[in-house]
Amino acid sequence: MAETETTSGVVTVEKVRGRSTITRCFFKYPLKLILPKKVGSSQVDAVWIYALSYGGGIVSGDQISCKISVGDGCTASVTTQASTKVYKSVDSKCSEQVLEAIIGNEAFLVLIPDPVTCFSTARYSQKQNFRIFSGSNLVVVDWITSGRYQSGERWDFTSYKSTNCIYLDNDRPIFIDSVLLEQSLVCDIAERMQCYQVIAMVILLGPKLKNLQNQIKEEVKKMMTVKLRPPTTNFGRYAKSEAQHDRFVPDLIASCSTFGPQGIGSVIRVTATTTEAVYAFLRTHLSSLEMFLGAPPYCQSGI
Amino acid sequence: MDHSTSKSCTNANHDDKSLLHWTQWQLLDSVLPTGGFPHSFGLESALQSNLIKQPEDLKPFIIQVLDNTGSLLLPFVHTLNKSPDTETWTCLDNLLEATLTNEIARKASATQGSALLRVAASVFREITELKLIRERFIGSGLVFFHHACVFGLLTGLLGFDGRMAQRAYIFMTMRDVLSAATRLNVVGPIAASVLQHEIASAAEGIVEKWRDRNVEDACQTNPLLDTVQGCHAYLFSRLFCS
Numbered sequence: 001m002a003e004t005e006t007t008s009g010v011v012t013v014e015k016v017r018g019r020s021t022i023t024r025c026f027f028k029y030p031l032k033l034i035l036p037k038k039v040g041s042s043q044v045d046a047v048w049i050y051a052l053s054y055g056g057g058i059v060s061g062d063q064i065s066c067k068i069s070v071g072d073g074c075t076a077s078v079t080t081q082a083s084t085k086v087y088k089s090v091d092s093k094c095s096e097q098v099l100e101a102i103i104g105n106e107a108f109l110v111l112i113p114d115p116v117t118c119f120s121t122a123r124y125s126q127k128q129n130f131r132i133f134s135g136s137n138l139v140v141v142d143w144i145t146s147g148r149y150q151s152g153e154r155w156d157f158t159s160y161k162s163t164n165c166i167y168l169d170n171d172r173p174i175f176i177d178s179v180l181l182e183q184s185l186v187c188d189i190a191e192r193m194q195c196y197q198v199i200a201m202v203i204l205l206g207p208k209l210k211n212l213q214n215q216i217k218e219e220v221k222k223m224m225t226v227k228l229r230p231p232t233t234n235f236g237r238y239a240k241s242e243a244q245h246d247r248f249v250p251d252l253i254a255s256c257s258t259f260g261p262q263g264i265g266s267v268i269r270v271t272a273t274t275t276e277a278v279y280a281f282l283r284t285h286l287s288s289l290e291m292f293l294g295a296p297p298y299c300q301s302g303i
Numbered sequence: 304m305d306h307s308t309s310k311s312c313t314n315a316n317h318d319d320k321s322l323l324h325w326t327q328w329q330l331l332d333s334v335l336p337t338g339g340f341p342h343s344f345g346l347e348s349a350l351q352s353n354l355i356k357q358p359e360d361l362k363p364f365i366i367q368v369l370d371n372t373g374s375l376l377l378p379f380v381h382t383l384n385k386s387p388d389t390e391t392w393t394c395l396d397n398l399l400e401a402t403l404t405n406e407i408a409r410k411a412s413a414t415q416g417s418a419l420l421r422v423a424a425s426v427f428r429e430i431t432e433l434k435l436i437r438e439r440f441i442g443s444g445l446v447f448f449h450h451a452c453v454f455g456l457l458t459g460l461l462g463f464d465g466r467m468a469q470r471a472y473i474f475m476t477m478r479d480v481l482s483a484a485t486r487l488n489v490v491g492p493i494a495a496s497v498l499q500h501e502i503a504s505a506a507e508g509i510v511e512k513w514r515d516r517n518v519e520d521a522c523q524t525n526p527l528l529d530t531v532q533g534c535h536a537y538l539f540s541r542l543f544c545s
Contacts, residue, residue, distance in 0.1 A: 161522065173401040178522035186370050186509060187363065192525055194354060199526045224537040228351040249353045255533025257406030267404050269530040 009033055009066035013047055013076045013107075020047050020074035024111055030054050031063045039077075040294015046075040048293075051113070054164040057085030058124065061093035065100075071102035077293050083114040083145065089158060094123040101128070105135040108208060110289060112183060112297040115143040115198065115275065118157035125161040134264075137206030139289065141282060141297075144181075145275050146190075146197040154197065155169075155189035158182070166205065166265070174260040175203070175267070195249060196271045198278045202285075205265035208292065213258075213266040218286050220256045220268060227253070252277045313379045326427075326461055331471055333478060338418040341412045343483035343543040344368050344476070345532030350487060352531050358490050362530075363499055365480050366505050371525045372476045373513030375402070376467050376531045378521045379422060380455040381514060384468040387459025389436060392452060395518060399449040409449075411545035416450035423457050430460050473506050483540055 008031035012024035032052040039048040051066070058064070070076045086095055103109045109130070118124050130138055142162055147153035159182040166175040179199075181189050193199070204213050227250040252272040259265045268285075272278045283288040283298045290296040319531040330336060346364065349355045355364055379395055403409035436456075440446050451472065458468035481495045490498065523529055537545055 040480075068382050081309075163522070173398055174399065176402045176521075180374065180522040180524050182524070184370075186505065186512070187367055192367055193527050196527055197359065199530075201526075221537050224534050225539060228348070228534060228538055229540075230348050230540055231353075234534045253352060253527075253530050253534065255405075255407075255530050255537070257404060257533055259401070259404055259406070269405075269526065269533055271527055271530045290392060 006063060007067065008064045008066055009051070011049055011076075012069045012071070013069070013074045014071040015073055018045075020045050020076065021296040022047050022049070025296060030058070031064050031066060040290075042294075044075075044292065044294035046077055046108075046293045048092075048295075049076060049078045051078060051080055053084060056082065057087050058095045058097070059087050060090040060095060060123075062095045063098075064096070065098040068099065068101040068102045068109065070101070070107040070109045073106045074104070075108040075110070075292055077110040077112060077297075079111075079297075080113040084116045084118060086118040086122040086157070088119050088121045088125040092123065094125055094159070096124070097126040099126075099128040100131075102131045103133075103138055105133050106137075108137040108139075108206070108292060110139040110293060110297070112139065112141050112286070114180075115145045115200070115278075117145045117147060117162075118160050120153050120156040122157040123159045124157070125159075127163045128165070130164075130166045131170060132166060132205070133166070135207060137208040138202040138203065138265075139205075139209065139286070140168070141200065141286075142203075143198065143200035143270075143278065146193065149197045155181070155193055157189075164201070165202065166203075166260075168261070175205075175265060177201070177267075188221040193271075195273055196253075198270075198272050198275050200270040200272075200278050200282075201283070202270070203265060204268075205260065207264075209266075212286075212288055215288075216268060217256045217258075217266065219285060220254045224254060252281065254281065269284075305325070306453045314507070323462060327463065327467065327471070329426075329438025330461075331456075331474060331478075333482065335422060336418075337422055338415060339542050340482050340486075341473050342415065342479065343487065343545065344480045345414050345528050345535070345540055345541045345545070346408075346480060346489070347487060347529050348533075348535045348538060350489070351538055352534065353533060354527075355489065355532060361436040361489050362502065365477060365484075365498070366509075367525050367528060368480055369473055369477055369502075369506055369509050371515075371523055371528065372473060373509045374522050376451040376521070377472065377510075377513045378516045378518045379449075379463055379471045380458070381516065382468050382518055383452055384459040384465050385458045385464065387432075389432075389439075392436070393440075393446050395455075396446045396452045398518060399452055400447045403449070405529055406534050407532055407545045408529075409447075412450045412490055413447045414544070416448040416453040419450060419457070419486060420448055422512045423453075427457075427461065432455070432460055466510070466514060470507070470510045473510050477502060477506055485509040487542065 014023045034050040036138040146155045161180045162177040254270040256268045286297045424437045
């Protein structure tokens with residue numbers, strides 16, 4: 001993982017006297033890293049890293065690149081203090097964030113940020129590469145809101161791209177996901193997203209997460225089965241039945257897929273009409289991570 | 304483009320070009336027994352989520368499915384059409400396995416691709432690579448026979464030019480979604496045909512926009528439809544596999 005002049009941040013976590021310890025932490029504008037000591041219970045071996053941007057947001061043209069290395073047996077959680085705002089693009093410049101992470105054997109990286117919110121005309125791209133081994137554990141939450149939707153700014157940004165790649169044993173791709181939301185003549189983003197204001201993806205991977213993966217899979221299935229019903233037989237061909245129009249779309253839709261050799265990973269996709277609904281979903285379904293991190297994810301957020 | 308192996312006189316070349324048309328039409332004809340259309344491309348799930356409330360909602364849905372097909376799968380069709388060799392195919396097939404993170408779509412792709420390769424190996428016997436590839440890899444666990452990759456490989460071996468192959472892929476997707484829509488009673492067969500003609504211009508625009516890209520640039524453009532399609536397994540009663 002070569003560092004260059006453009007590297008904005010580097011964090012190395014290693015075992016020191018048997019405990020996960022941050023042995024290197026470097027950051028420079030526009031990235032700021034805070035390493036609070038007392039986030040979770042001290043009984044639990046985990047370090048917490050807060051990534052902040054100056055001014056609370058990413059400005060047009062900002063390029064942020066960060067490298068995280070989690071050594072064998074260590075646990076690290078990376079989060080934010082608030083949603084990452086991406087301000088309007090000036091001169092069509094794109095802002096970019098890149099994360100390169102290496103997670104060692106029996107190590108655990110948990111990425112639980114607040115969502116990205118792109119303001120009107122913003123252009124933003126983020127890329128996250130995770131290099132893992134068969135014993136590594138990883139949780140990644142990657143999500144975006146439609147903008148300042150309470151003010152009427154809904155999916156009004158120019159372009160958003162988020163790419164997440166997981167490589168096993170250095171070079172074998174097991175998860176390559178790239179979401180591109182770009183205004184286009186074919187279909188603008190708001191039309192594509194219909195009434196939904198938030199899109200989220202949760203990746204769970206590794207032996208420590210086997211139980212959680214199974215649990216979430218069942219919970220999502222249970223939740224969604226009741227929300228999905230076949231349309232009435234009068235759909236389409238005949239006069240529109242009132243019953244069809246009275247059926248509302250679900251406030252939250254979620255689906256769960258496994259991926260990777262022997263299904264070592266799960267990816268849950270969630271979309272909802274409000275950010276609060278997704279915070280609640282994450283809080284509920286990721287609460288058992290408290291035993292690994294010392295504190296449950298998203299408990300102070302979005303309330 | 305002359306992809307014949309042994310003919311040398313002008314008449315024979317001309318015949319080869321004409322024969323290619325017959326091959327193209329056969330490949331795009333829904334009569335080709337590639338599995339009986341068990342896939343709705345998320346349409347059935349979208350109906351049951353009430354994202355599609357009335358027949359008018361079908362046209363934007365189809366256009367969005369085609370756009371997503373273009374952005375995600377045309378790079379694979381294009382690259383294999385250009386380089387229809389085993390090494391490229393196994394590499395890209397594994398990459399597509401990692402890229403199709405939606406389990407429903409991934410399984411559908413593998414099923415459709417296997418069926419296509421099976422039919423193609425039987426039909427286009429003069430292309431011995433098809434049979435050899437199938438025999439070598441079936442049951443090996445080394446490849447997944449993803450549809451876009453098999454299609455790209457096949458069109459490359461058959462001698463389709465790249466733009467034709469990519470346009471054909473979008474055409475087939477449109478054909479299949481419309482077929483699913485009639486079976487799901489969203490529209491009748493004539494209305495579906497009207498839609499097919501109306502969407503053609505947008506579909507051509509989609510081909511133009513997404514063609515000839517590298518697989519590194521493959522991306523999905525509709526996370527809402529992706530999420531909804533992922534719910535297919537939760538549907539209590541369903542007609543389709545995906």
